[in-house]
Amino acid sequence: MSEGTLVQAMADGRTMIIRSFRLSLRNVDGLITALALPIMLMLMFVYLFGGAIRTDGHYVDYVVPGVLLVCVGFGAATTAVSVTADLTSGVIDRFRSMDVRGEALINGHVAASVARNLLSSLLVIAVAFAIGFRPHADLAHWLGAIGILALFVLALTWFAAAIGVAVRSAEAANGVTFLVAFLPYASSAFVPIHTMPTWLQSFARNQPVTAVVDAIRGLLLGGPIAASAWRAAAWSLAVIVASAALARVLFARRTS
Protein backbone atom coordinates (compact mmCIF):
# COMPACT_ATOMS: atom_id res chain seq x y z
CA MET A 1 0.00 0.00 0.00
CA SER A 2 1.48 3.34 -1.00
CA GLU A 3 1.53 6.28 1.39
CA GLY A 4 -1.30 8.03 -0.45
CA THR A 5 -3.64 5.08 -0.23
CA LEU A 6 -2.73 4.57 3.41
CA VAL A 7 -3.67 8.17 4.18
CA GLN A 8 -6.92 7.70 2.26
CA ALA A 9 -7.69 4.44 4.05
CA MET A 10 -7.22 6.20 7.39
CA ALA A 11 -9.43 9.07 6.29
CA ASP A 12 -12.10 6.55 5.23
CA GLY A 13 -11.77 4.83 8.59
CA ARG A 14 -12.38 8.12 10.37
CA THR A 15 -15.40 8.94 8.20
CA MET A 16 -16.87 5.52 8.89
CA ILE A 17 -16.28 5.85 12.63
CA ILE A 18 -18.18 9.14 12.63
CA ARG A 19 -20.96 7.43 10.67
CA SER A 20 -21.23 4.50 13.07
CA PHE A 21 -21.23 6.80 16.12
CA ARG A 22 -24.00 8.84 14.61
CA LEU A 23 -26.06 5.77 13.69
CA SER A 24 -25.56 4.35 17.21
CA LEU A 25 -26.69 7.56 18.87
CA ARG A 26 -29.76 7.80 16.67
CA ASN A 27 -30.84 4.22 17.13
CA VAL A 28 -32.71 5.30 20.25
CA ASP A 29 -34.35 1.95 21.03
CA GLY A 30 -31.07 0.13 20.73
CA LEU A 31 -29.25 2.68 22.85
CA ILE A 32 -31.82 2.61 25.63
CA THR A 33 -31.81 -1.20 25.67
CA ALA A 34 -28.02 -1.26 25.73
CA LEU A 35 -27.92 1.12 28.68
CA ALA A 36 -30.97 0.00 30.67
CA LEU A 37 -30.73 -3.77 30.34
CA PRO A 38 -27.46 -4.22 32.26
CA ILE A 39 -28.75 -2.06 35.09
CA MET A 40 -31.99 -4.02 35.32
CA LEU A 41 -29.95 -7.19 35.31
CA MET A 42 -27.72 -5.99 38.10
CA LEU A 43 -30.67 -4.95 40.25
CA MET A 44 -32.28 -8.32 39.60
CA PHE A 45 -29.21 -10.27 40.64
CA VAL A 46 -28.48 -8.21 43.69
CA TYR A 47 -32.01 -7.93 45.06
CA LEU A 48 -33.76 -11.07 43.76
CA PHE A 49 -31.08 -13.75 43.64
CA GLY A 50 -28.51 -12.14 45.86
CA GLY A 51 -30.07 -13.40 49.09
CA ALA A 52 -29.91 -16.99 47.93
CA ILE A 53 -26.37 -17.03 46.60
CA ARG A 54 -23.61 -17.54 49.12
CA THR A 55 -20.25 -15.92 48.36
CA ASP A 56 -17.38 -14.57 50.44
CA GLY A 57 -18.25 -11.00 51.29
CA HIS A 58 -21.08 -8.90 49.84
CA TYR A 59 -22.85 -10.35 46.80
CA VAL A 60 -22.99 -6.93 45.14
CA ASP A 61 -19.20 -6.83 45.18
CA TYR A 62 -19.10 -10.34 43.77
CA VAL A 63 -21.64 -9.77 41.02
CA VAL A 64 -20.65 -6.37 39.53
CA PRO A 65 -17.83 -7.77 37.35
CA GLY A 66 -20.25 -10.43 36.11
CA VAL A 67 -22.91 -7.87 35.26
CA LEU A 68 -20.29 -5.83 33.43
CA LEU A 69 -19.54 -8.83 31.25
CA VAL A 70 -23.17 -9.57 30.45
CA CYS A 71 -23.58 -5.92 29.63
CA VAL A 72 -20.64 -5.74 27.24
CA GLY A 73 -21.49 -9.15 25.80
CA PHE A 74 -24.93 -7.92 24.86
CA GLY A 75 -23.64 -4.56 23.66
CA ALA A 76 -20.89 -6.04 21.52
CA ALA A 77 -23.17 -8.65 19.99
CA THR A 78 -25.37 -5.95 18.47
CA THR A 79 -22.41 -5.19 16.20
CA ALA A 80 -23.34 -8.33 14.27
CA VAL A 81 -26.75 -6.86 13.53
CA SER A 82 -25.33 -3.51 12.39
CA VAL A 83 -22.77 -5.16 10.11
CA THR A 84 -25.36 -7.48 8.56
CA ALA A 85 -27.74 -4.57 8.08
CA ASP A 86 -25.08 -2.71 6.08
CA LEU A 87 -24.17 -5.73 4.00
CA THR A 88 -27.76 -6.55 3.12
CA SER A 89 -28.72 -2.98 2.15
CA GLY A 90 -27.86 -1.04 -0.96
CA VAL A 91 -25.42 1.14 0.91
CA ILE A 92 -22.65 -1.47 0.68
CA ASP A 93 -22.83 -1.32 -3.14
CA ARG A 94 -22.34 2.40 -3.08
CA PHE A 95 -19.41 2.16 -0.68
CA ARG A 96 -17.78 -0.50 -2.81
CA SER A 97 -18.35 1.35 -6.07
CA MET A 98 -16.65 4.33 -4.36
CA ASP A 99 -13.74 2.05 -3.50
CA VAL A 100 -14.21 2.25 0.26
CA ARG A 101 -12.44 -0.71 1.83
CA GLY A 102 -14.39 -3.26 3.83
CA GLU A 103 -12.03 -2.75 6.75
CA ALA A 104 -13.08 0.88 7.04
CA LEU A 105 -16.73 -0.09 7.27
CA ILE A 106 -16.14 -2.76 9.91
CA ASN A 107 -13.67 -0.63 11.87
CA GLY A 108 -16.35 2.04 12.13
CA HIS A 109 -18.77 -0.42 13.71
CA VAL A 110 -16.08 -1.79 16.01
CA ALA A 111 -15.08 1.66 17.26
CA ALA A 112 -18.70 2.61 17.90
CA SER A 113 -19.28 -0.64 19.78
CA VAL A 114 -16.27 -0.09 22.03
CA ALA A 115 -17.42 3.43 22.81
CA ARG A 116 -21.01 2.33 23.49
CA ASN A 117 -19.87 -0.46 25.76
CA LEU A 118 -17.46 1.64 27.76
CA LEU A 119 -20.26 4.13 28.27
CA SER A 120 -22.72 1.50 29.46
CA SER A 121 -20.03 -0.05 31.69
CA LEU A 122 -19.47 3.32 33.26
CA LEU A 123 -23.18 3.61 33.92
CA VAL A 124 -23.31 0.14 35.47
CA ILE A 125 -20.40 0.98 37.75
CA ALA A 126 -22.02 4.25 38.79
CA VAL A 127 -25.29 2.51 39.68
CA ALA A 128 -23.32 -0.24 41.42
CA PHE A 129 -21.72 2.35 43.66
CA ALA A 130 -25.16 3.69 44.49
CA ILE A 131 -26.35 0.27 45.69
CA GLY A 132 -23.34 -0.51 47.82
CA PHE A 133 -20.51 -1.68 45.55
CA ARG A 134 -17.31 -0.95 47.44
CA PRO A 135 -14.19 -2.06 45.62
CA HIS A 136 -10.81 -1.48 47.19
CA ALA A 137 -8.56 -0.78 44.27
CA ASP A 138 -6.00 1.92 43.57
CA LEU A 139 -5.74 3.77 40.27
CA ALA A 140 -3.37 1.23 38.72
CA HIS A 141 -5.76 -1.60 39.52
CA TRP A 142 -8.70 0.33 38.12
CA LEU A 143 -6.79 1.00 34.91
CA GLY A 144 -5.86 -2.67 34.72
CA ALA A 145 -9.48 -3.73 35.14
CA ILE A 146 -10.67 -1.25 32.53
CA GLY A 147 -7.93 -2.42 30.18
CA ILE A 148 -8.92 -6.09 30.55
CA LEU A 149 -12.57 -5.21 30.06
CA ALA A 150 -11.88 -3.02 27.03
CA LEU A 151 -9.77 -5.74 25.43
CA PHE A 152 -12.56 -8.25 25.98
CA VAL A 153 -15.10 -5.82 24.49
CA LEU A 154 -12.89 -5.53 21.44
CA ALA A 155 -12.68 -9.32 21.18
CA LEU A 156 -16.45 -9.83 21.49
CA THR A 157 -17.07 -7.01 19.02
CA TRP A 158 -14.73 -8.46 16.42
CA PHE A 159 -16.29 -11.86 16.93
CA ALA A 160 -19.74 -10.35 16.43
CA ALA A 161 -18.53 -8.42 13.38
CA ALA A 162 -17.22 -11.63 11.79
CA ILE A 163 -20.58 -13.31 12.44
CA GLY A 164 -22.27 -10.24 10.98
CA VAL A 165 -20.30 -10.69 7.76
CA ALA A 166 -21.00 -14.43 7.69
CA VAL A 167 -24.78 -14.50 8.13
CA ARG A 168 -27.37 -13.40 5.60
CA SER A 169 -30.07 -11.81 7.74
CA ALA A 170 -30.42 -9.56 10.74
CA GLU A 171 -32.42 -12.27 12.53
CA ALA A 172 -29.54 -14.70 12.23
CA ALA A 173 -27.13 -12.02 13.41
CA ASN A 174 -29.36 -11.49 16.39
CA GLY A 175 -28.76 -15.11 17.35
CA VAL A 176 -25.19 -14.21 18.29
CA THR A 177 -26.59 -12.10 21.09
CA PHE A 178 -27.94 -15.20 22.77
CA LEU A 179 -24.72 -17.15 22.42
CA VAL A 180 -22.60 -14.35 23.81
CA ALA A 181 -25.13 -13.47 26.51
CA PHE A 182 -25.26 -17.09 27.68
CA LEU A 183 -21.52 -17.52 28.26
CA PRO A 184 -21.36 -15.50 31.52
CA TYR A 185 -23.98 -17.74 33.17
CA ALA A 186 -21.73 -20.76 32.74
CA SER A 187 -18.80 -18.95 34.33
CA SER A 188 -17.82 -17.55 37.69
CA ALA A 189 -19.72 -14.34 36.85
CA PHE A 190 -22.79 -14.93 39.04
CA VAL A 191 -22.18 -18.01 41.13
CA PRO A 192 -18.98 -19.63 42.41
CA ILE A 193 -17.90 -22.43 40.05
CA HIS A 194 -17.64 -25.06 42.81
CA THR A 195 -21.43 -24.93 43.19
CA MET A 196 -21.92 -26.22 39.61
CA PRO A 197 -22.17 -29.89 38.54
CA THR A 198 -18.75 -31.40 37.88
CA TRP A 199 -19.10 -31.68 34.09
CA LEU A 200 -19.94 -27.99 33.84
CA GLN A 201 -17.13 -26.97 36.16
CA SER A 202 -14.37 -27.85 33.71
CA PHE A 203 -16.08 -25.85 30.96
CA ALA A 204 -16.75 -22.92 33.27
CA ARG A 205 -13.18 -22.90 34.57
CA ASN A 206 -11.63 -22.85 31.09
CA GLN A 207 -13.81 -20.44 29.18
CA PRO A 208 -12.80 -16.82 28.55
CA VAL A 209 -15.52 -15.14 30.60
CA THR A 210 -14.27 -16.78 33.78
CA ALA A 211 -10.74 -15.57 33.11
CA VAL A 212 -11.96 -12.04 32.50
CA VAL A 213 -14.32 -11.97 35.49
CA ASP A 214 -11.68 -13.40 37.84
CA ALA A 215 -9.11 -10.89 36.61
CA ILE A 216 -11.44 -7.94 37.08
CA ARG A 217 -12.57 -9.23 40.44
CA GLY A 218 -8.97 -9.69 41.54
CA LEU A 219 -8.04 -6.20 40.40
CA LEU A 220 -11.00 -4.43 41.99
CA LEU A 221 -11.61 -6.48 45.11
CA GLY A 222 -8.23 -7.99 45.88
CA GLY A 223 -7.13 -11.57 45.48
CA PRO A 224 -5.04 -13.41 42.91
CA ILE A 225 -4.67 -11.50 39.64
CA ALA A 226 -1.72 -12.56 37.54
CA ALA A 227 -2.83 -15.95 36.19
CA SER A 228 -6.35 -14.91 35.25
CA ALA A 229 -5.24 -11.56 33.84
CA TRP A 230 -2.78 -13.21 31.45
CA ARG A 231 -5.35 -15.77 30.45
CA ALA A 232 -7.96 -13.08 29.88
CA ALA A 233 -5.58 -11.05 27.73
CA ALA A 234 -4.50 -14.11 25.76
CA TRP A 235 -8.11 -15.16 25.11
CA SER A 236 -9.06 -11.68 23.97
CA LEU A 237 -6.07 -11.26 21.66
CA ALA A 238 -6.61 -14.70 20.14
CA VAL A 239 -10.28 -13.97 19.47
CA ILE A 240 -9.46 -10.56 17.99
CA VAL A 241 -6.85 -11.94 15.61
CA ALA A 242 -8.95 -14.92 14.54
CA SER A 243 -12.17 -12.92 14.13
CA ALA A 244 -10.55 -10.06 12.25
CA ALA A 245 -8.92 -12.51 9.84
CA LEU A 246 -12.18 -14.40 9.41
CA ALA A 247 -14.15 -11.18 8.86
CA ARG A 248 -11.66 -10.09 6.24
CA VAL A 249 -11.81 -13.37 4.31
CA LEU A 250 -15.58 -13.61 4.51
CA PHE A 251 -15.98 -9.98 3.47
CA ALA A 252 -13.80 -10.49 0.42
CA ARG A 253 -15.69 -13.64 -0.53
CA ARG A 254 -19.09 -12.11 0.05
CA THR A 255 -18.41 -9.02 -1.97
CA SER A 256 -16.77 -10.53 -5.03
Add this chain to the structure above:
Amino acid sequence: MSDFAIEVAGLCKSYGPHAVLDRIDLGVTRGSVFALLGPNGAGKTTMVRILATLTGLESGTALVAGWDVVAQRHEVRRRISLTGQYAALDGLQTGAENLRMMGRLLHLPARQARARATELLERFDLVQAGERRVAGYSGGMRRRLDLAASLLRRPEVMFLDEPTTGLDLRSRQAMWQIVSELAASGVTVFLTTQYLEEADQLADRVAIIDGGRLVADGTPDELKQQIGGRRLDIELADAANYAEVIAYLGERATHTDVERLTVGVAVNGNAPEVRSLLDELDPHRQRISRFAVHAASLDDVFLSLTGHRAPERETASV
Protein backbone atom coordinates in the same frame (compact mmCIF):
# COMPACT_ATOMS: atom_id res chain seq x y z
CA MET B 1 -8.31 7.34 -26.19
CA SER B 2 -10.99 4.98 -27.43
CA ASP B 3 -14.32 6.33 -28.63
CA PHE B 4 -16.03 3.89 -26.35
CA ALA B 5 -16.72 4.58 -22.70
CA ILE B 6 -17.80 0.98 -22.29
CA GLU B 7 -16.60 -1.99 -24.31
CA VAL B 8 -17.83 -5.48 -23.59
CA ALA B 9 -16.77 -8.58 -25.51
CA GLY B 10 -17.92 -12.16 -25.08
CA LEU B 11 -19.06 -11.59 -21.54
CA CYS B 12 -20.54 -14.59 -19.75
CA LYS B 13 -21.80 -14.99 -16.22
CA SER B 14 -23.76 -17.78 -14.62
CA TYR B 15 -25.00 -18.64 -11.18
CA GLY B 16 -24.72 -22.39 -10.89
CA PRO B 17 -26.07 -24.02 -14.04
CA HIS B 18 -28.17 -20.94 -14.84
CA ALA B 19 -26.59 -18.63 -17.43
CA VAL B 20 -27.45 -15.06 -16.47
CA LEU B 21 -25.42 -13.38 -19.20
CA ASP B 22 -24.53 -15.25 -22.35
CA ARG B 23 -21.80 -13.98 -24.71
CA ILE B 24 -22.66 -10.31 -24.50
CA ASP B 25 -20.93 -7.86 -26.86
CA LEU B 26 -21.62 -4.18 -26.72
CA GLY B 27 -20.01 -0.78 -27.05
CA VAL B 28 -21.19 2.50 -25.61
CA THR B 29 -19.91 5.68 -27.23
CA ARG B 30 -18.45 8.35 -24.98
CA GLY B 31 -20.98 10.97 -23.95
CA SER B 32 -24.01 8.99 -25.10
CA VAL B 33 -26.99 7.58 -23.25
CA PHE B 34 -27.28 3.83 -23.54
CA ALA B 35 -30.33 1.91 -22.36
CA LEU B 36 -30.32 -1.78 -21.60
CA LEU B 37 -33.92 -2.81 -21.95
CA GLY B 38 -35.40 -6.05 -20.78
CA PRO B 39 -37.97 -7.75 -18.59
CA ASN B 40 -37.41 -8.64 -14.95
CA GLY B 41 -34.75 -11.30 -14.54
CA ALA B 42 -33.25 -10.73 -18.00
CA GLY B 43 -29.79 -10.03 -16.56
CA LYS B 44 -29.83 -6.22 -16.51
CA THR B 45 -28.79 -5.78 -12.90
CA THR B 46 -26.04 -8.40 -13.20
CA MET B 47 -24.71 -6.51 -16.21
CA VAL B 48 -24.61 -3.23 -14.28
CA ARG B 49 -23.00 -4.90 -11.26
CA ILE B 50 -20.26 -6.38 -13.41
CA LEU B 51 -19.55 -3.08 -15.16
CA ALA B 52 -19.56 -1.24 -11.83
CA THR B 53 -16.97 -3.75 -10.48
CA LEU B 54 -19.31 -5.17 -7.85
CA THR B 55 -19.62 -8.66 -9.30
CA GLY B 56 -17.01 -10.77 -11.04
CA LEU B 57 -17.44 -12.09 -14.56
CA GLU B 58 -16.86 -15.61 -15.77
CA SER B 59 -15.34 -15.11 -19.19
CA GLY B 60 -14.96 -12.33 -21.69
CA THR B 61 -13.76 -8.80 -21.08
CA ALA B 62 -15.33 -5.54 -20.03
CA LEU B 63 -13.63 -2.14 -20.16
CA VAL B 64 -15.13 0.92 -18.53
CA ALA B 65 -13.54 4.31 -19.25
CA GLY B 66 -10.75 2.31 -20.83
CA TRP B 67 -9.94 0.18 -17.75
CA ASP B 68 -10.58 -3.48 -17.14
CA VAL B 69 -13.39 -3.98 -14.62
CA VAL B 70 -11.63 -6.89 -12.96
CA ALA B 71 -7.88 -6.32 -13.15
CA GLN B 72 -8.08 -2.52 -12.87
CA ARG B 73 -11.22 -2.18 -10.79
CA HIS B 74 -9.78 0.52 -8.55
CA GLU B 75 -9.12 2.69 -11.60
CA VAL B 76 -12.65 2.03 -12.81
CA ARG B 77 -14.14 2.95 -9.44
CA ARG B 78 -12.50 6.35 -9.57
CA ARG B 79 -14.34 7.15 -12.78
CA ILE B 80 -17.84 5.82 -12.29
CA SER B 81 -20.86 6.33 -10.15
CA LEU B 82 -23.66 3.90 -9.47
CA THR B 83 -27.26 4.49 -8.56
CA GLY B 84 -28.81 1.15 -7.83
CA GLN B 85 -32.40 0.04 -7.63
CA TYR B 86 -32.43 0.44 -3.89
CA ALA B 87 -31.54 3.84 -2.53
CA ALA B 88 -28.09 3.42 -1.02
CA LEU B 89 -28.35 5.85 1.86
CA ASP B 90 -28.42 5.82 5.64
CA GLY B 91 -31.97 6.32 6.85
CA LEU B 92 -30.75 7.58 10.23
CA GLN B 93 -28.65 10.34 8.72
CA THR B 94 -30.05 13.49 7.18
CA GLY B 95 -29.82 14.11 3.46
CA ALA B 96 -27.05 16.65 3.97
CA GLU B 97 -25.13 14.32 6.31
CA ASN B 98 -25.35 11.50 3.80
CA LEU B 99 -23.98 13.68 1.02
CA ARG B 100 -21.17 15.10 3.17
CA MET B 101 -20.19 11.60 4.24
CA MET B 102 -20.12 10.34 0.66
CA GLY B 103 -18.14 13.41 -0.34
CA ARG B 104 -15.55 12.65 2.34
CA LEU B 105 -15.36 9.04 1.17
CA LEU B 106 -14.55 10.39 -2.27
CA HIS B 107 -11.73 12.26 -0.53
CA LEU B 108 -13.03 15.75 -1.08
CA PRO B 109 -11.69 18.12 1.58
CA ALA B 110 -14.28 18.77 4.33
CA ARG B 111 -15.07 22.29 3.16
CA GLN B 112 -15.53 21.19 -0.43
CA ALA B 113 -17.67 18.21 0.56
CA ARG B 114 -19.95 20.56 2.47
CA ALA B 115 -20.16 23.06 -0.38
CA ARG B 116 -20.86 20.35 -2.91
CA ALA B 117 -23.57 18.83 -0.71
CA THR B 118 -25.32 22.21 -0.40
CA GLU B 119 -25.07 22.80 -4.13
CA LEU B 120 -26.53 19.39 -4.99
CA LEU B 121 -29.37 19.70 -2.47
CA GLU B 122 -30.32 22.94 -4.20
CA ARG B 123 -30.06 21.43 -7.64
CA PHE B 124 -32.25 18.47 -6.73
CA ASP B 125 -34.84 20.52 -4.90
CA LEU B 126 -33.99 19.02 -1.50
CA VAL B 127 -32.87 22.09 0.42
CA GLN B 128 -35.55 21.80 3.11
CA ALA B 129 -35.47 18.01 3.19
CA GLY B 130 -31.68 18.15 3.51
CA GLU B 131 -31.89 18.69 7.24
CA ARG B 132 -34.32 15.82 7.78
CA ARG B 133 -33.48 12.16 8.19
CA VAL B 134 -33.68 10.13 5.00
CA ALA B 135 -35.92 7.51 6.68
CA GLY B 136 -38.79 9.99 6.31
CA TYR B 137 -38.24 10.69 2.60
CA SER B 138 -40.63 9.68 -0.17
CA GLY B 139 -39.43 7.30 -2.88
CA GLY B 140 -38.86 10.13 -5.32
CA MET B 141 -36.86 12.18 -2.80
CA ARG B 142 -34.66 9.19 -2.03
CA ARG B 143 -33.91 8.62 -5.69
CA ARG B 144 -33.03 12.25 -6.14
CA LEU B 145 -30.73 12.19 -3.15
CA ASP B 146 -29.19 8.96 -4.38
CA LEU B 147 -28.55 10.56 -7.74
CA ALA B 148 -27.12 13.63 -6.03
CA ALA B 149 -24.70 11.33 -4.18
CA SER B 150 -23.62 9.92 -7.54
CA LEU B 151 -22.72 13.40 -8.73
CA LEU B 152 -20.59 14.56 -5.80
CA ARG B 153 -17.66 13.96 -8.05
CA ARG B 154 -18.30 14.25 -11.77
CA PRO B 155 -18.22 10.69 -13.09
CA GLU B 156 -17.01 9.74 -16.56
CA VAL B 157 -19.54 6.95 -16.71
CA MET B 158 -22.73 6.87 -14.75
CA PHE B 159 -24.70 3.68 -14.12
CA LEU B 160 -28.39 3.95 -13.35
CA ASP B 161 -30.10 0.68 -12.55
CA GLU B 162 -33.84 1.10 -13.14
CA PRO B 163 -33.79 4.73 -12.03
CA THR B 164 -37.54 5.25 -12.26
CA THR B 165 -39.00 1.92 -11.14
CA GLY B 166 -41.65 2.59 -8.52
CA LEU B 167 -41.73 6.35 -9.07
CA ASP B 168 -44.83 8.38 -9.82
CA LEU B 169 -45.20 10.29 -13.06
CA ARG B 170 -43.89 13.59 -11.73
CA SER B 171 -40.81 12.07 -10.13
CA ARG B 172 -40.17 10.03 -13.24
CA GLN B 173 -40.27 13.06 -15.48
CA ALA B 174 -37.98 14.93 -13.09
CA MET B 175 -35.57 11.99 -13.29
CA TRP B 176 -35.67 12.00 -17.09
CA GLN B 177 -34.95 15.69 -17.11
CA ILE B 178 -31.90 15.14 -14.90
CA VAL B 179 -30.58 12.30 -17.03
CA SER B 180 -30.96 14.40 -20.19
CA GLU B 181 -29.05 17.26 -18.58
CA LEU B 182 -26.28 14.93 -17.52
CA ALA B 183 -25.97 13.51 -20.99
CA ALA B 184 -25.89 17.01 -22.43
CA SER B 185 -22.99 17.83 -20.11
CA GLY B 186 -20.96 15.00 -21.64
CA VAL B 187 -21.30 12.24 -19.04
CA THR B 188 -21.77 8.76 -20.49
CA VAL B 189 -24.95 7.27 -19.06
CA PHE B 190 -25.66 3.54 -18.94
CA LEU B 191 -29.16 2.88 -17.71
CA THR B 192 -31.33 -0.18 -17.40
CA THR B 193 -35.06 -0.11 -17.70
CA GLN B 194 -38.07 -2.31 -18.12
CA TYR B 195 -39.93 0.48 -19.82
CA LEU B 196 -39.81 1.05 -23.54
CA GLU B 197 -41.04 4.59 -23.22
CA GLU B 198 -38.07 5.40 -21.04
CA ALA B 199 -35.54 3.92 -23.44
CA ASP B 200 -37.22 5.69 -26.36
CA GLN B 201 -37.22 9.04 -24.54
CA LEU B 202 -33.70 9.01 -23.18
CA ALA B 203 -31.39 6.73 -25.07
CA ASP B 204 -29.23 7.35 -28.11
CA ARG B 205 -28.82 3.61 -28.33
CA VAL B 206 -30.87 0.74 -26.99
CA ALA B 207 -29.95 -2.90 -26.48
CA ILE B 208 -32.65 -5.41 -25.72
CA ILE B 209 -31.71 -8.24 -23.40
CA ASP B 210 -33.79 -11.31 -22.81
CA GLY B 211 -32.84 -14.42 -20.91
CA GLY B 212 -29.24 -13.24 -20.67
CA ARG B 213 -28.75 -12.70 -24.40
CA LEU B 214 -28.68 -9.48 -26.39
CA VAL B 215 -31.41 -9.83 -28.95
CA ALA B 216 -31.10 -6.37 -30.51
CA ASP B 217 -28.82 -3.34 -30.41
CA GLY B 218 -29.26 -0.06 -32.22
CA THR B 219 -30.81 3.39 -32.13
CA PRO B 220 -34.53 3.37 -31.33
CA ASP B 221 -35.28 4.18 -34.98
CA GLU B 222 -33.01 1.42 -36.28
CA LEU B 223 -34.73 -1.08 -34.06
CA LYS B 224 -38.12 0.01 -35.27
CA GLN B 225 -36.87 -0.27 -38.86
CA GLN B 226 -35.54 -3.74 -38.15
CA ILE B 227 -38.99 -5.17 -37.80
CA GLY B 228 -40.35 -3.34 -40.82
CA GLY B 229 -40.71 0.07 -39.33
CA ARG B 230 -44.50 0.07 -39.56
CA ARG B 231 -47.35 -1.85 -38.15
CA LEU B 232 -50.55 -2.86 -39.85
CA ASP B 233 -53.44 -2.98 -37.38
CA ILE B 234 -56.52 -4.83 -38.52
CA GLU B 235 -59.80 -4.76 -36.70
CA LEU B 236 -61.83 -7.96 -37.01
CA ALA B 237 -65.59 -8.13 -37.44
CA ASP B 238 -66.25 -10.38 -34.44
CA ALA B 239 -64.63 -12.45 -31.71
CA ALA B 240 -64.70 -15.70 -33.70
CA ASN B 241 -62.82 -14.10 -36.58
CA TYR B 242 -60.42 -12.48 -34.14
CA ALA B 243 -59.57 -15.87 -32.63
CA GLU B 244 -59.09 -17.46 -36.06
CA VAL B 245 -56.80 -14.72 -37.30
CA ILE B 246 -54.71 -14.82 -34.13
CA ALA B 247 -54.35 -18.60 -34.48
CA TYR B 248 -53.47 -18.24 -38.17
CA LEU B 249 -50.83 -15.53 -37.63
CA GLY B 250 -49.22 -17.11 -34.56
CA GLU B 251 -45.77 -15.52 -34.03
CA ARG B 252 -46.37 -12.94 -36.77
CA ALA B 253 -48.85 -11.03 -34.61
CA THR B 254 -46.80 -8.38 -32.83
CA HIS B 255 -49.76 -6.72 -31.20
CA THR B 256 -53.10 -8.01 -29.97
CA ASP B 257 -55.97 -6.13 -28.39
CA VAL B 258 -58.92 -8.39 -27.59
CA GLU B 259 -61.18 -5.55 -26.48
CA ARG B 260 -60.90 -3.79 -29.81
CA LEU B 261 -60.63 -7.12 -31.71
CA THR B 262 -57.46 -5.74 -33.23
CA VAL B 263 -54.32 -7.57 -34.38
CA GLY B 264 -51.05 -5.87 -35.38
CA VAL B 265 -48.52 -7.22 -37.89
CA ALA B 266 -45.11 -5.73 -38.71
CA VAL B 267 -44.90 -4.44 -42.28
CA ASN B 268 -42.66 -2.11 -44.23
CA GLY B 269 -45.66 -0.06 -45.21
CA ASN B 270 -45.81 -0.29 -49.01
CA ALA B 271 -49.19 -0.78 -50.65
CA PRO B 272 -48.68 -4.16 -52.42
CA GLU B 273 -47.48 -5.74 -49.18
CA VAL B 274 -50.42 -4.42 -47.20
CA ARG B 275 -52.89 -5.38 -49.92
CA SER B 276 -51.60 -8.95 -50.22
CA LEU B 277 -51.57 -9.35 -46.46
CA LEU B 278 -55.19 -8.22 -46.25
CA ASP B 279 -56.11 -10.65 -49.01
CA GLU B 280 -54.24 -13.45 -47.33
CA LEU B 281 -56.06 -12.94 -44.06
CA ASP B 282 -59.45 -12.15 -45.52
CA PRO B 283 -59.87 -13.72 -48.97
CA HIS B 284 -63.68 -13.33 -48.90
CA ARG B 285 -63.63 -9.74 -47.69
CA GLN B 286 -65.81 -10.37 -44.66
CA ARG B 287 -63.55 -10.64 -41.68
CA ILE B 288 -61.75 -7.33 -41.54
CA SER B 289 -63.84 -4.29 -40.76
CA ARG B 290 -61.06 -1.68 -40.64
CA PHE B 291 -57.30 -1.33 -40.90
CA ALA B 292 -54.63 1.23 -40.19
CA VAL B 293 -50.88 1.50 -40.84
CA HIS B 294 -48.68 3.43 -38.44
CA ALA B 295 -45.11 3.71 -37.25
CA ALA B 296 -43.92 0.79 -35.14
CA SER B 297 -43.13 1.44 -31.50
CA LEU B 298 -40.30 0.00 -29.44
CA ASP B 299 -43.07 -2.08 -27.92
CA ASP B 300 -43.46 -3.90 -31.23
CA VAL B 301 -39.73 -4.41 -31.49
CA PHE B 302 -39.61 -5.80 -28.01
CA LEU B 303 -42.47 -8.18 -28.58
CA SER B 304 -41.26 -9.42 -31.94
CA LEU B 305 -37.76 -10.04 -30.56
CA THR B 306 -38.50 -11.51 -27.17
CA GLY B 307 -41.82 -13.18 -27.83
CA HIS B 308 -43.38 -11.52 -24.82
CA ARG B 309 -44.82 -8.18 -24.02
CA ALA B 310 -42.98 -5.45 -22.15
CA PRO B 311 -44.38 -4.88 -18.66
CA GLU B 312 -46.89 -2.12 -18.16
CA ARG B 313 -46.21 0.71 -15.79
CA GLU B 314 -48.05 0.15 -12.53
CA THR B 315 -48.84 3.84 -12.63
CA ALA B 316 -49.60 4.00 -16.31
CA SER B 317 -51.80 7.05 -16.33
CA VAL B 318 -52.02 10.10 -14.14
